[in-house]
Amino acid sequence: MTRRKTDPAAARDALILEIAQRRFFLxxxxTRNSDRLDFYxxxxxxxxxxxxxxxxxxxxAAAQS
Known part of the structure; x- marks a missing residue:
């Protein structure tokens, strides 16, 4: 069985988005170029x-490497 390597930047960005969605409900x-949508x-x-x-x-993540 071969495992695909995950792009570290994509994994990081996905985790950051997940935290923002969970903590801030974003x-x-x-950027959507609208104060109503871009500022909280x-x-x-x-x-x-x-x-x-x-x-x-x-x-x-550092401990796993």
Whole structure:
């Protein structure tokens, strides 16, 4: 059985999007050139939690390599 290698940048971007969707309820991280769609009010605690989750994901990835 052969395993395909995952593109590290694509995997990283997918994880970042997943965190943003779960923590901030965003549809996309792409710029849509609309203030209503591109700017959000976000609680500091939510930002901290998302950053902590991203940090832990990076720590786990580094430990696996």
């Amino acid at each position: 549809e996309t991280l792409e 009010d976000v609680a500091v605690r939510a930002i901290r939690d998302a950053l902590a989750e991203a940090y832990e994901a990076g720590r786990r």
